[in-house]
Amino acid sequence: MADGESQYVTATVGGQLVGLPIERVQDVFIPDRLTRVPLAPPEVAGLLNVRGRIVTIVDMWQRLGGERRNERPLAIGIEHDGEFYGLLVDQIGEVLNLPAAHAEGNPINLDSRLAAVSVGIHRLDTQLMVVLDVDRVLEFGACAQAA
Amino acid sequence: MRAHIDKIGGSIDVSSACGRGTAFTIKIPLTLAIVSALIIEVGAERFAVPQLAVVELVRVRNGSELSIERIKQTPVLRLRNKLLALVDLKTLLRIDSRAEAKTEGAFVVVLQVAGETFGVVVEAVFDTEEIVVKPMASRLRQSAMFSGNTILGDGSVILILDPNGIARAIGIAGARQQSRAEDRPSEDHAAPTESMLVFRAGTPNPKAVPLSLVTRLEEIDARTIELSNGRPVVQYRGQLMPLVAVSADVKVRSTGTQPVLVFADDRRALALAVDEIIDIVEDRFDIELTGDTPGLLGSAVIKGRATEIIDVSHFLRLAFDDWRDWKERTADGRVRTVLLVDDAAFFRNMLSPVLRAAGYAVTAAASASEALALLETDQAFDCLITDIDMPGMSGFDLATVVRSNPRTAEVPIIGLASIVSPEAVERGKHAGLLDCVTKFDRSRLIAALKNQVAA
Numbered sequence: 197m198a199d200g201e202s203q204y205v206t207a208t209v210g211g212q213l214v215g216l217p218i219e220r221v222q223d224v225f226i227p228d229r230l231t232r233v234p235l236a237p238p239e240v241a242g243l244l245n246v247r248g249r250i251v252t253i254v255d256m257w258q259r260l261g262g263e264r265r266n267e268r269p270l271a272i273g274i275e276h277d278g279e280f281y282g283l284l285v286d287q288i289g290e291v292l293n294l295p296a297a298h299a300e301g302n303p304i305n306l307d308s309r310l311a312a313v314s315v316g317i318h319r320l321d322t323q324l325m326v327v328l329d330v331d332r333v334l335e336f337g338a339c340a341q342a343a
Numbered sequence: 344m345r346a347h348i349d350k351i352g353g354s355i356d357v358s359s360a361c362g363r364g365t366a367f368t369i370k371i372p373l374t375l376a377i378v379s380a381l382i383i384e385v386g387a388e389r390f391a392v393p394q395l396a397v398v399e400l401v402r403v404r405n406g407s408e409l410s411i412e413r414i415k416q417t418p419v420l421r422l423r424n425k426l427l428a429l430v431d432l433k434t435l436l437r438i439d440s441r442a443e444a445k446t447e448g449a450f451v452v453v454l455q456v457a458g459e460t461f462g463v464v465v466e467a468v469f470d471t472e473e474i475v476v477k478p479m480a481s482r483l484r485q486s487a488m489f490s491g492n493t494i495l496g497d498g499s500v501i502l503i504l505d506p507n508g509i510a511r512a513i514g515i516a517g518a519r520q521q522s523r524a525e526d527r528p529s530e531d532h533a534a535p536t537e538s539m540l541v542f543r544a545g546t547p548n549p550k551a552v553p554l555s556l557v558t559r560l561e562e563i564d565a566r567t568i569e570l571s572n573g574r575p576v577v578q579y580r581g582q583l584m585p586l587v588a589v590s591a592d593v594k595v596r597s598t599g600t601q602p603v604l605v606f607a608d609d610r611r612a613l614a615l616a617v618d619e620i621i622d623i624v625e626d627r628f629d630i631e632l633t634g635d636t637p638g639l640l641g642s643a644v645i646k647g648r649a650t651e652i653i654d655v656s657h658f659l660r661l662a663f664d665d666w667r668d669w670k671e672r673t674a675d676g677r678v679r680t681v682l683l684v685d686d687a688a689f690f691r692n693m694l695s696p697v698l699r700a701a702g703y704a705v706t707a708a709a710s711a712s713e714a715l716a717l718l719e720t721d722q723a724f725d726c727l728i729t730d731i732d733m734p735g736m737s738g739f740d741l742a743t744v745v746r747s748n749p750r751t752a753e754v755p756i757i758g759l760a761s762i763v764s765p766e767a768v769e770r771g772k773h774a775g776l777l778d779c780v781t782k783f784d785r786s787r788l789i790a791a792l793k794n795q796v797a798a
Contacts, residue, residue, distance in 0.1 A: 231500040232388060234436035235486045243480075243492060243500040248347045250492055250500050252480040278790070279480050336482065 200296045204318075206289035206325060207272060210262015212310070213325045214285075215292065215318065216272065220330045222280075223273040224288055227253055239336045241284055246273065251280040259333060261309045276334050283333065292325075294318050299327065353559075354580070370559070378476055380503065382469040382495070383452060386438035389501055391493065392452060394471055396506040398460065401451040411449075411464065420451055420462055427453065429462040430513045432504075436488065456506045463509065472496065476503060485765040487511060538625045539645055539652075540604070544617040545592030550651045551643070553693055554623055555785055558607040562600040563614070577614060579605075584612045585662040589638070589653060593618060606655055613662045615655075622646075640692055656696040679796050680704045680723065684714040684741065685730040685759065690782055694728075694759075701789050703796075711736035715744060718751050725796045727756045728788075731767060731779070742774040755795035757788070 204215030205224075223246075230242035230253060241255040253271060257264045264286065271282035299316045306314065313332045318325040348355050348369060356368040380391035401422065403409045411418050411429060418429040429451060432438075451462040474493040483489070487508035495501050538554035568575050568586060575586040575595055586603065588595055595601060595616050603614035624645050638657040642649055681703045685691050691707040698705045706724070708714040711733060718724065727745060731738035738758055745751045758771045758779040771779045778791040 229499055231492075231502065233483055233486075233489075233502060234388070234438055235488060236483050237485075240482060243502075245494045245498050245500050248494065250477055250480070250494065252482055277481065281480075334482065 201293050202296060204292050204294060204325070204327065205272065206292055207270075207283075207285040208265075208287045208289065209256045209260050209285050210265060211286075212260065212262060213289070213320075213323055214260070215294075215325045215327050216274070216283075216330060217327075218291060220274050221272055222275055225271050225273060225282065227269065227271045227282060227284065237336055244271075244282060246280070246282070249280050251282045253282045253284055254334070256283050256285055256333075259309070259336065260313065261307060274330055276331060281334060292318075292320075294320075294325075349580075370561075377473055379471055380474045380493075381452070381471050382501070383432075383450070383465040384467040384469065385432045385436070385465045388438055389469070389499075390432075391472070391474060391501050391503045392454070392463075393490075393503065393506065396454045396456055398453040398455045400468055401453060401462070403449055403451055403464075411451075418464065422453075422462075427451075427460065427462045428513070429464055430509060431464045433464075433466075435509065435512060454506045454509070456510045459510060461510065461513070474501075474503070484763070485768065487765055538623055539643075539650075540623055541621045541645060541650060542602075542604070542617045543619045543621060544589035546590070548651065549621060549645070549648055550589065550617075550653055551624075551645055552604065552653050552655060556606065556655050556697065557604050558612070559605040560620060561603050561605055561614070563603055565596040565598050565601050568595060568597075568601065575616075579612060579614070582612065584614050586614045586616055587658050587662050588616045589658075606659065611663060613659055615653075615658055640696065652692075654696050656699045678702070678704045679725040680706065681792065681796075682706050682708060682714060682717060682724040682727045684708045684711060684728065684733070684738070686710060686733040687730070690730065690759070694782070694788070697785055697788070698728075698792070701792070703792070711738070711741040711744075714741060718745065718748075718754075724754055726792060727754050728759060728792070729756065730782075731758045731760050731771065731776075739770050739774040739776075742771070742776050746775040757791050757795060759788075 203218040205218050205221045206213060206215050208214070225246055227244055230244055232242045233240055239255055239258045241253040244251045244253050251273065266286040269284045269286055270288050271284050272288070274281050274283065299318050301316055302311050302314050303317070310326055313328055314326045315329045316327050318327060345355055354370045357365060359365040379394040381394055381397055383390055383392055401409060401420070403411055403420065409420065409422070411420055413419070418431060420427045420429055450465050450468045452465055452468070453460060453462050472495060474495070476491040477493055478491050479489055488505060489502045489508070490505035491503045493501055493503060539551040540554045540557055541549050541551045544550055563577050568577055570576070571583060576583045577586055584605070586595060593616055601616055602618070602620050603616050606613045606615065626645070638654055640652045640654045642651050644650070679702070681698055683691060683694060683698065683705055685694070685707070686709055688709070691709065695705045695707055706717060706722070708717055711729070712735070714727070714729065729738040729741055742756045742758070745754060745756060755777050756775060758767070758776040759782050760767050760779060761782055763779050763781050768779050777795055780788045780791050
């Protein structure tokens with residue numbers, strides 16, 4: 197990997213292409229048999245046993261805005277503060293090697309839900325990719341104030 | 344399997360003898376809480392109820408002797424000539440189930456919490472399971488209805504209902520708590536109970552260390568103790584773990600097994616050699632600080648005997664000369680300073696060594712006013728850790744004052760509570776606490792501190 201390049205795992209959420217820094221992504225899995233959590237924040241889709249760990253599944257359509265487009269969504273596994281989370285997305289794309297020079301800050305008129313969790317936009321040939329700040333994606337519910 | 348056991352701090356050994364079989368030895372840390380729980384179902388969702396709170400199960404059927412009646416909207420049950428308040432779990436948890444409720448019958452799980460008895464209406468009751476309670480993810484902690492979650496034998500994740508939370512939600516315990524608080528104004532601030540691991544080392548009188556500090560108890564085959572650089576070490580999980588005797592009177596054994604207490608943080612482990620592990624005692628302790636004996640914090644009366652409380656941080660430094668330097672080097676080389684405020688001497692004495700062992704310089708204050716006086720001096724603190732529940736000025740009030748003073752407004756504040764309730768988190772947020780940690784959760788406290796002071 198050349199200097200000034202970053203690797204991103206890409207995914208789509210409600211038609212929007214997003215990218216997550218590859219070093220934060222642990223695995224990708226198919227969520228099955230979710231345990232719903234009553235009274236939880238709307239962003240929490242449920243809990244899941246992934247190889248003996250209890251993983252909190254985050255509904256990214258709720259978090260970022262957008263319609264679910266896939267009846268069999270995938271989950272991107274990440275770790276945050278010693279806890280495990282799975283981000284539900286419509287589709288997982290390829291891993292992209294992107295030069296930092298192609299990144300820009302958020303446009304000022306970006307959807308506020310996206311702006312809250314985005315660290316910038318990458319201009320790809322055919323579309324734009326929103327780079328997500330994983331930590332900020334998880335700032336909701338009881339922990340939103342801890343930031 | 345191995346990876347999972349390692350993850351929770353345990354170990355697994357397999358020994359096979361040809362023609363005789365295979366023996367698996369699994370060790371798991373003491374801190375795992377295993378409870379027996381009743382599995383119930385409501386609205387097609389399953390939940391676990393701690394068996395400890397369950398008094399009995401009652402099957403109710405419309406038209407039968409045992410049927411749910413209503414006073415206005417409140418459901419009640421006539422049970423042995425007494426009225427039992429009922430709570431419909433489905434309504435309480437706002438579970439919208441598409442499946443029509445089974446009308447022909449339901450179960451009432453009778454719970455008893457803090458002397459109050461009430462019934463929870465559920466649709467089905469399964470068997471009981473022994474479950475390992477895991478804490479809820481931080482994103483889900485604001486709900487008081489659940490005390491944790493776990494993985495059942497069939498691999499599914501299940502939420503554990505908190506009978507206290509349910510009682511509070513329906514206003515049973517709330518009213519009672521208030522009256523109780525009025526009954527006993529002074530008791531509230533007595534030191535909460537703590538578990539102590541009591542052992543013998545060198546002298547005939549017992550020694551003790553808070554169980555929350557101990558990572559594991561091990562018995563080491565004395566033949567595996569080696570010398571490195573003139574000091575005893577053992578190979579432990581692919582690392583060399585120094586072996587330190589609690590006092591000079593303890594002879595590290597050369598035959599048989601050597602009982603040790605293992606203290607570990609993310610990177611290092613230390614084995615403290617003792618003669619014999621005696622007991623685990625849970626009680627309230629008052630530690631009286633004693634003089635300058637290195638390695639001793641003070642003494643306390645445990646089970647009627649004067650018991651010396653050892654200072655773990657002393658041994659950590661003894662084993663790793665660079666323990667402090669190594670931690671300090673993480674940033675610009677300056678020692679981070681922490682102001683610890685707690686009205687209970689027990690926690691000041693307990694937490695200071697823990698923080699020191701993690702490489703911080705600790706100043707302790709016994710009250711909010713003492714802390715404010717210290718903050719007024721020239722001494723700058725990198726972080727303020729305060730008990731939230733103190734007589735007079737509470738931790739919340741202290742945080743508010745510290746925040747409003749421009750000189751100290753930027754100091755990160757971490758709250759300490761015996762139990763972190765959603766209400767406390769909410770109040771803390773308003774008062775400017777950056778984090779709230781339970782007093783016994785040493786690793787979370789250190790993690791929170793690292794987070795706040797890292798910059």
